[in-house]
Structures are given as C-alpha cells and as structure tokens.
Amino acid sequence: MKRQIPLIIVITLGFMFVAHSFIPHTISQDFLTWFQDWMKAISPFAVVLGIMSLFMVHGKKISYKAPNWQYSIVTLAGLIFTALTGFIWGTQAGTPYMWIFKNIQMPMSSTMFALLAFYIASAAYKAFRARSPEATVLLVAAIIVMLGQVPLGTMISKWIPISSKWILNVPNLASKRAIMIGVGLGMTATSLKILLGIERTYLGGGD
Amino acid sequence: MNGKIIAFFDKMQKLDRRYIYLMVALSIIIPLVIPFNSPTFTSETTENIYRKIDSFAGDPTKAVLLSFSHDASTMPELFPMEVSVLRHCFERNVRIFTICWSPAAAPLMEHAINTAKENYDVTSGVDYVNFGYKPNSLFLPIVLGMGEDISEAIDTDSQGRKIKNLDIMKEIKNYDDMNLVIDFSGGGAALSWVTYARAKFGVNVAAGITAVMVADYYPYLQTGQLIGMFRGLKGAAEYEKMVDVFASYETDEYPNGRPFSKEVIKNVKVPITKSTIIYIEDGVEFDTGIPLNYKYKVARIGMNAQSVAHIMIIVFIILGNIGFFLTRKKDNL
Amino acid sequence: MFEIISNTVAAFFTLSIFSFLYKDNPFYKFAEALFVGVSMGFAIPLVYENAFIPFVYTPIFLGHKFSLIIPSLLGLLYTFRFSKNLSWLSRYPIVFGMGIVGMGVPMSIHSSVLVQMRSAMLPLDTVNTALIFIGTVTILLYFFFSKDHKGVYGKFTNVGVWFMMIGFGASFGYTVMARISLLIGRIQFLVGDWLGFIK
Numbered sequence: 001m002k003r004q005i006p007l008i009i010v011i012t013l014g015f016m017f018v019a020h021s022f023i024p025h026t027i028s029q030d031f032l033t034w035f036q037d038w039m040k041a042i043s044p045f046a047v048v049l050g051i052m053s054l055f056m057v058h059g060k061k062i063s064y065k066a067p068n069w070q071y072s073i074v075t076l077a078g079l080i081f082t083a084l085t086g087f088i089w090g091t092q093a094g095t096p097y098m099w100i101f102k103n104i105q106m107p108m109s110s111t112m113f114a115l116l117a118f119y120i121a122s123a124a125y126k127a128f129r130a131r132s133p134e135a136t137v138l139l140v141a142a143i144i145v146m147l148g149q150v151p152l153g154t155m156i157s158k159w160i161p162i163s164s165k166w167i168l169n170v171p172n173l174a175s176k177r178a179i180m181i182g183v184g185l186g187m188t189a190t191s192l193k194i195l196l197g198i199e200r201t202y203l204g205g206g207d
Numbered sequence: 208m209n210g211k212i213i214a215f216f217d218k219m220q221k222l223d224r225r226y227i228y229l230m231v232a233l234s235i236i237i238p239l240v241i242p243f244n245s246p247t248f249t250s251e252t253t254e255n256i257y258r259k260i261d262s263f264a265g266d267p268t269k270a271v272l273l274s275f276s277h278d279a280s281t282m283p284e285l286f287p288m289e290v291s292v293l294r295h296c297f298e299r300n301v302r303i304f305t306i307c308w309s310p311a312a313a314p315l316m317e318h319a320i321n322t323a324k325e326n327y328d329v330t331s332g333v334d335y336v337n338f339g340y341k342p343n344s345l346f347l348p349i350v351l352g353m354g355e356d357i358s359e360a361i362d363t364d365s366q367g368r369k370i371k372n373l374d375i376m377k378e379i380k381n382y383d384d385m386n387l388v389i390d391f392s393g394g395g396a397a398l399s400w401v402t403y404a405r406a407k408f409g410v411n412v413a414a415g416i417t418a419v420m421v422a423d424y425y426p427y428l429q430t431g432q433l434i435g436m437f438r439g440l441k442g443a444a445e446y447e448k449m450v451d452v453f454a455s456y457e458t459d460e461y462p463n464g465r466p467f468s469k470e471v472i473k474n475v476k477v478p479i480t481k482s483t484i485i486y487i488e489d490g491v492e493f494d495t496g497i498p499l500n501y502k503y504k505v506a507r508i509g510m511n512a513q514s515v516a517h518i519m520i521i522v523f524i525i526l527g528n529i530g531f532f533l534t535r536k537k538d539n540l
Numbered sequence: 541m542f543e544i545i546s547n548t549v550a551a552f553f554t555l556s557i558f559s560f561l562y563k564d565n566p567f568y569k570f571a572e573a574l575f576v577g578v579s580m581g582f583a584i585p586l587v588y589e590n591a592f593i594p595f596v597y598t599p600i601f602l603g604h605k606f607s608l609i610i611p612s613l614l615g616l617l618y619t620f621r622f623s624k625n626l627s628w629l630s631r632y633p634i635v636f637g638m639g640i641v642g643m644g645v646p647m648s649i650h651s652s653v654l655v656q657m658r659s660a661m662l663p664l665d666t667v668n669t670a671l672i673f674i675g676t677v678t679i680l681l682y683f684f685f686s687k688d689h690k691g692v693y694g695k696f697t698n699v700g701v702w703f704m705m706i707g708f709g710a711s712f713g714y715t716v717m718a719r720i721s722l723l724i725g726r727i728q729f730l731v732g733d734w735l736g737f738i739k
Contacts, residue, residue, distance in 0.1 A: 002628040006635040013639025021407075021646045029355065035640075036348035036360070038611040040595035042633050043342040045615030047587045052622060054580055071573035078577025086585025093317060097585065099546065101314050105582055107550040108575040109279040109311070110726055111557040117516075117723035118561055120716055121231045122224045125523040129531050134705045139528075141709025142716070143521050149418075149441050149717050150514040151245040161248070167710055168425055170668050174675025175707025177426040177656050178700075181676075182683050184652025191641045191648070202638060203631050228561050235720070235727050240737050283725020284718065310583040313590075340590045347640050363594050402651045403643075418718035422711040430659040432651060439714070440721040501738075508738070509724045516720040 007197050014195040054079065141167055213537050216530035227523070234519045238511040244478045245511055252428060253445040255435035256413045258467050259387055260292065261453070263301045265463075268378040270302035270385040275319075276396035278311035281417045285391045286319060287443035287506035288415040291450055292389065293323035294503065297334070298454035299464050302375055304385065306338040306349075306361075308396075313340040317365070322502055331366070332373040339365030347403065354382055354408040382410040387434075391415035397424070401432045415442070440513060443506035451477045451484050455497055479504045551734045554726060611636075675703035 013035075020028045058072035066072075082105075086097040130136040147153030148164020193199035263269035273292065277285055296303040307316050320337060329335060338361050341349055352360025357380065358371035370376055379385055388410055390397035397414035404410045411434045414424060418439030427433040437443060452475050454464040465471075476487040479499070486493045501508075556571035596612050599605040614633045621630040664670040678700030681693070689697045732738030 002631075006631040009632075010635045010638045010641075013636070014642035017640055017642030018645060021643055032348070032351060033359075036345070036352055037595075037599075037605075037608065038614075039348050039637065040342075040345055040591070041599075041608045041611035042615040042636060043344045044587050044591035044596060045612075045618045045633065046342070046344065047583055049618045049621055050580060051584065052619065054576070056622060068569065071569050074570060074573040075577035078574045079581035080577075082578045082581030083584040086582070087588075091585050091589060093314075093321065097582075098314060100578060101582055102318075103546045103550040104553055104574065105311070105578045106279040106282070106315075107554045107726075107729070108557055108571055109579070110282055110722065111554045112575070113280040113719075114283075114723040114726040115557065115560065117719040118228045118231055120719045121516075121520055121523060122227045124520045124716070125222075125227055125527045126220075126224070128524050128527065130528055134701060137702060138705045138709040138712065139524060141706045142713040143524065145422075145710050145713030146517045146521060146716055149438075149713070150510065150517050151247065152514040152518060154246070154248055165250075166668075167706060168422065169429070170671050171675055171703050171706035172422050172710040173425045173429055174672045175679055175704045176423050177660060177672070178676045178679035178683075178703075179707075180423075180426055181653055181656055181680065184648055184656070188645055188649050188653070191645045194638065194641050195645065202634060204627065225562065231723070232727070235724055236731055239724070239727060239731055242738070281722070283728070284721045286725075310586040311579065313586055340586055342587065342591045344637055347643065351643075365590075367594070398651070402647045406647055406650045418714040418721060419711075421714045422707065426656055426659070430655050432655060439717055440724070441717075501732075505728065509721065509728065512724045512727075513717065513720055516724075517717070520716055520720075 003200070003203055006203060007200065011195060011197055018195070051079070141171075213533050216533045217537075219526070220530045220534060230519065231516070234515045235512045238515045239508065242480050242508055243511060244476070244480055245514065246476060247444050247448045247507055247510070249445040249449060249472050250438070252436040252438060253442050254449070254467070254469070254472070256292075256389065256437070257295065257446065257449045257453075259411060259413070259434055260295055260301055261299060261467055263387070264299040265301075267302065268384055270304060270375075270379050271296060272304045272306065272385050272388045273316075274388060274390040274396070274400070275305065275307035275312040275316045276309075276390055276392035276394070277315075277417075278309060279315060281393035282315060283509070284417045284440050284443065285393070285415055286315070287440070287509075288437045288446060289316075289319040289391055290323045290502060291443060291446040291506075292415075293319060293335075294327075295446070295450045295454050297323060297327040297329050298450065300334070302379065303335045304338055305335070307340050308343045308346055310340060313365075316340075326498075326500070332364075332368065333375055336370070336373060336375055337365040338370070339363075346399065350400065350403050351407065353385070354404070357381055357385060382408040385410075387411045387413065389413045389415055391437075392420075393417040394420065395423075397433065398427070401427060405432055413437075440506050440509050444510045447504060447506050448472070448477055451499065451503070452486065455484055455495070457495070457497070479507045547734045551730055554730060558726075674699065679703055 016031060020032060055076065058075050060066075061069045061072040062076075082097070082100050085095070085100060089095045089097060091097050128139060130139055144160065145164050145167060147156065148161045153160040153164070190199060194202070260271055263271065271292075273289065275289070293303065295301070305316050305320065307313055316337060320335070324335075331337065341361075349360045358369075358376055361370050364370055364373070382404065388400050388404060390400050390412070392414075393416070397412060397416065400410075400412045405412050412432065413435040414433055415437040416424060416439070418441075421436070421438045424433065424436055428436060437446065449467070449472060452472055453467055456465040457463075458465075474488050477499075478485055478487065482499060484495045484497045484499045486495070553571050553574075556567040559565055560568040596608065600608050600612070614636060617629045617632050619630075620626040660673060660676045662669055664673055678696050680700075682689070682697040682700035682704070687693060728738060
C-alpha cells in the first residue's frame with residue numbers, strides 16, 4: 001500500500017493533465033487552478049529537505065571528527081549565520097543579508113566556473129589532438145567557430161564569419177536536430193512510463 | 208637542427224600547466240587594462256529580439272517578460288544582456304516584467320533592474336514590475352496560468368503588492384498582451400517556455416544563453432520556435448551597440464530613439480574608449496554628449512579580451528598538435 | 541570606504557578560489573565550505589518570504605482558506621525522507637508534483653519531435669536544406685543500434701558521424717568562448733571594480 005497509493009495519485013493526476021492539454025473546458029481550468037494552489041502550498045517545504053540533508057552530512061563529519069571536519073563547521077556556521085541575517089534584518093537591498101550575497105556568495109559562485117577557462121586552455125594545449133580524420137574535422141570546425149565569434153576573425157577574412165554561420169546553420173543544425181528528436185522521443189517514452197506506472201524510481205527505495 | 212626543434216617541442220609538451228594558466232590570465236588582463244576599439248558586428252539572431260521589443264515602444268497594451276533562470280555563476284555572460292534589454296525598454300518606454308525561479312537569481316534580478324534604471328525616470332508598478340522569486344516547482348502552473356490571467360497566476364510582486372491593483376496591469380491580461388518572453392539561462396530553461404508557453408499559447412520566446420548552449424539551440428531558431436537568441440557575451444555586446452545606436456538616439460525628428468535599420472547598424476561605429484556615445488559613420492564623427500557608462504559597454508570591453516583569448520587558444524591547439532606530430536614521428540623512427 | 545572593504549572581501553574569496561589553480565590549500569577549502577553553507581542559508585529567508593508567507597500563511601491564517609492545510613501537511617511529509625521507518629510518507633509531496641508529467645507528454649512530442657520533424661521535411665530546394673536533411677537522417681540511422689553498421693548501411697551511418705563531428709566542433713568552439721567569458725567577468729571585477737585599472 002505504501003507504494004500503490006502514491007502510484008495511483010501519479011497515474012490519476014497524470015491522465016487528468018493529459019486531458020487538460022486537449023480540453024479547454026472550465027472544469028479543466030478549475031482543475032489547474034486547484035492544482036496551482038496546492039502546489040504553491042507544498043512548495044516551501046522542499047527547502048527543509050535540503051537543510052536537513054546538509055546538517056546530517058556535515059553533522060556526521062563533525063561528530064566522527066572525519067578528515068577536514070573543521071570545514072564542516074564553517075559550512076554549517078555559514079548557513080546559520082546567513083539565514084539569521086535574512087530573518088533579522090530582512091532581505092531587501094542594502095541589508096547585511098544582501099551584503100553577504102553580493103560579496104561572498106556571488107563572487108565565489110562565479111569564480112568556481114571561471115576556473116574552467118584555465119582548464120580548457122590547458123586541455124587545448126595538451127589534449128586536443130588531431131589523431132584521426134574525424135578529430136581533425138572537429139578541431140577545424142571549432143577553430144572556425146571560435147574565430148567567427150570575435151571581431152578579430154572578421155578582420156582576418158570575411159569568409160570566417162560566413163563559414164562559421166554555415167557550420168552552425170547547416171551541419172550543426174542537422175546534428176543537433178537529430179539528437180534532439182532522439183532525446184524528445186526518449187523523454188516522451190519516460191513520461192509515458194511514469195504515467196503508466198512502469199517507471200517508479202522516483203518513489204525511492206524501500207517497500 | 209631538426210633534432211633541436213624536436214627536443215624543443217618535446218620539452219614544450221611537458222610544460223607545467225601553471226605557465227599555461229599564467230598566459231591565459233595575461234591574455235585577458237592586458238586587453239582589459241589597455242582597451243582598444245574593435246568593431247561589433249551584429250547578427251540576425253540578436254537583431255530580431257531588438258526589433259520585436261522595439262515594436263512594443265510606447266504601447267501600453269504590450270509588455271515583455273524577462274525570466275531569470277540562472278545564478279551568479281553565469282553572470283558575466285548574462286548580466287550585460289539583461290541590463291541592455293532593460294535599458295532598451297526604459298529608453299523606448301516598453302512595459303517590462305521580470306521573474307525568477309531560484310532564490311539565487313532574485314538578487315541578480317534586482318541588481319539588473321537597479322543598474323539599468325539609475326539613469327532613467329521609471330517607476331515600479333507603472334513602467335515595470337518585478338514579479339520576484341517564485342519557487343521552481345511552480346514553474347509550470349505559473350507558465351500555464353499566465354495564458355489565462357497573469358494577475359491570477361503571479362498573485363503578488365517582489366514587494367508583496369497584489370499584481371492586479373498595479374497601474375501597469377490595466378491593459379495587460381495574458382500572453383496576447385505580454386507577447387514576448389526572454390529567458391536568460393545557462394541551460395535549457397528557454398526550451399521549457401517553447402514547450403509550454405509557445406506550443407499552447409503561441410507566445411514569442413527568445414533566449415539569452417551562455418555560449419555553451421548556443422549550438423544546441425539552432426534547430427529551434429530555424430523552426431521559428433525561438434524568435435531570436437543572444438549568443439553569449441557576443442550577443443550582449445551586439446545588443447549594447449544597438450541600444451547606443453538606435454534607442455539612445457535623440458534628434459528633433461526622433462526625440463525618443465530612432466527605428467532599427469540594418470544599413471545604419473552596419474555602417475555606424477561606436478568607440479568604447481570614449482566616455483560619451485559617439486557615432487562614426489564614413490569617417491564622420493558625431494558626439495551625442497550622452498554619457499556611455501562603463502556598465503553599458505562592459506560586454507564590448509570584454510569582447511576585446513575574448514578576441515585575444517580565442518587567438519591564444521587556437522595557437523595552443525596548433526602548437527600542441529605540431530609537438531604531437533613531431534614527437535610521434537621521432538618515436539616512429 | 542565601505543565599498544572598498546566590500547570589494548576587498550569579495551576579492552579575497554575570488555582569489556581564494558583561484559588559488560586552487562596553484563594547488564589545493566586551506567584558503568580554497570575554507571572558501572568552498574563557506575560557499576556551500578552560505579548558498580543554502582541564503583535560500584531559507586527567501587523561500588520563507590516568497591513562498592511560505594504568500595502561499596501558506598496568508599491564505600490559511602488571514603484568508604481562512606482552510607483546505608490549504610492539507611497540501612501544507614503534505615509538504616511537511618518531506619521531512620520524513622531521512623526516517624528509517626517512515627520515509628515512505630515523503631513520497632506523497634513528490635508524487636503530487638510528478639502528476640504534471642501528464643502535460644509533458646503531448647507538449648514535448650509537439651515541440652521536440654513533431655515541429656522539428658516538420659522542419660526537416662521542407663522541400664529540398666537548396667543545397668543547404670538537402671544537407672540538413674541528409675545529416676538528420678544519417679545521424680538518426682547512426683543511433684539505430686538494432687542493425688549492424690556494415691555495408692551500405694554502414695556508409696550511411698558514417699556520413700552521420702561526420703555531421704556529428706562538425707556539430708561537436710561547433711559546440712566545443714562555443715564552450716571555449718563561454719569559459720573565457722566567465723573568466724573575463726571575474727577579471728573585470730578584480731582588475732576593474734577592486735583595483736580600479738579599467739576605466
């Protein structure tokens with residue numbers, strides 16, 4: 001029963017939504033409004049899950065004094081402190097909460113991704129090799145596209161942006177479209193499997 | 208001699224990666240610190256967004272929705288796009304809404320609005336509304352709900368005000384009026400708008416995306432499911448220039464900006480090393496006297512560094528391959 | 541002055557993350573740990589203000605819409621996710637949101653499959669439309685694994701491989717561009733906003 005009832009809910013709601021897509025009736029609209037209100041009321045509680053999970057992982061590390069456990073204290077202290085500033089002084093611009101976001105969270109978040117520029121440059125030098133005709137085509141296409149994006153490329157030759165545009169609009173388009181049709185069919189199949197109760201992994205383990 | 212060259216490349220092959228990192232950093236720092244003027248060529252994918260927004264100019268029955276589906280990690284690429292679009296709307300009196308789906312996007316959205324509106328006399332609730340942060344689990348209910356009634360689906364704005372009581376909403380009810388959605392993301396978020404809002408209500412969707420996603424979005428451009436696309440930092444740079452050339456233009460004939468023209472954008476240059484907007488056409492300079500703030504040219508300055516860095520990476524690929532083939536030849540001997 | 545202090549703090553954390561390029565070190569570890577905590581902590585007040593207050597508290601306690609107590613209780617069931625015996629209760633809020641996949645079936649077939657196929661079936665009046673057609677079909681054939689890629693069929697799928705390589709090349713070129721752009725953003729902050737060298 002612990003699995004059957006949730007499954008029945010998914011299947012019933014799922015087919016009601018299939019019907020909703022095709023039937024523009026007021027009952028169908030009322031159903032959507034009801035669903036919206038309920039989803040809105042459920043939505044804030046999902047964050048509790050994230051907090052609990054973080055506390056459990058880092059709490060365990062601290063209590064077992066796992067390697068680098070001191071950093072777990074930093075994580076939890078950061079969490080509590082940031083949340084408290086938001087509750088005490090509010091979340092508007094100019095508050096300590098926004099200061100933390102702007103000067104701590106935001107710079108670190110962008111810098112994490114900026115690191116990748118260094119890695120891709122190092123890989124360009126050490127790993128991108130024209131080992132086969134296919135790899136050569138890949139590299140040549142990449143070089144033309146890279147040059148086509150910057151003013152310098154256009155200044156070298158007007159053919160560079162023209163070739164880059166052609167690569168993107170013809171062979172690239174064909175390849176992305178074929179992959180997308182495949183993915184689209186796969187996603188539809190997965191959705192159908194969920195609707196029909198064949199795919200159940202979202203229920204998690206246990207009975 | 209040959210042996211020496213091979214030995215050199217052999218050594219270069221084993222170069223410590225930290226030297227490469229240093230070169231990457233320098234290739235970006237130098238062009239940023241010593242700025243130079245390079246042309247910005249606009250492309251159709253960006254022009255289409257500009258023209259669509261411009262067609263709403265001064266019309267109280269039309270509006271644009273900006274959806275911020277990203278966090279700070281992709282900000283260098285997406286933020287200049289957002290500021291340019293907001294600036295375009297404020298210049299040309301286009302009503303604009305903003306919304307986001309994750310907590311981390313809320314302050315970025317606020318920051319983009321504040322950055323753009325500093326130089327304009329615009330009021331929240333009249334010229335624009337920030338719908339604020341809505342939990343991601345409400346994405347579909349809200350996207351579908353807005354097809355019927357935006358006020359109902361959104362309910363309250365970022366300041367907790369009831370949307371339906373706001374001035375801006377008087378003549379705007381659903382996607383028939385809010386006929387353009389631009390989603391800014393580093394992933395496939397714009398495609399959700401295509402799948403639901405476009406397919407069900409026929410709304411025009413455009414995407415502001417990081418360059419990583421650009422190649423993947425091309426099929427949607429060809430089918431017309433996307434009316435336009437910002438292609439990474441370059442897209443932002445293109446839009447900055449279009450706003451400078453058309454929306455900021457002020458003469459007796461066009462007191463509030465001039466209409467888009469392909470000829471004009473092709474021929475006019477706007478130097479970024481100057482502190483005012485200057486048009487250079489066929490060698491003739493015209494100084495508008497309008498300040499060209501750093502925040503309005505940040506993407507174009509960035510593109511200078513982008514040029515140098517791309518050339519450097521291409522040189523890396525070529526050098527790496529020469530070394531690879533030479534050392535392989537040596538091993539085969 | 542306040543601006544300088546704020547930018548210096550931001551620069552400190554930016555450089556702490558960059559220090560990983562040299563090698564792993566306590567500054568990086570500290571910044572990374574703090575980043576995880578601050579990111580989560582940041583979400584809590586916003587969810588409370590933008591979701592809990594308008595969608596739960598206001599309608600129930602001020603609007604007296606008592607039926608919403610049911611979904612709120614459903615939402616609370618999330619917390620049983622980590623309980624050994626009661627974790628099955630957390631399935632209810634999950635499955636409630638899952639139902640909307642019903643909408644996804646007709647919609648995603650429409651935009652990702654039907655519209656795309658329609659555009660692939662345009663009259664082949666130019667070389668480019670013919671090439672797009674050939675590319676799309678040969679790649680779809682390549683992903684059909686139930687038949688050996690040999691003989692004439694293998695030749696077709698091989699054409700598909702070349703198209704894909706050009707497509708991957710385009711993606712790779714753009715990926716390089718994106719990574720560089722992100723670094724440009726950070727350096728604009730360090731060199732411009734913090735040190736004031738960019739005018």
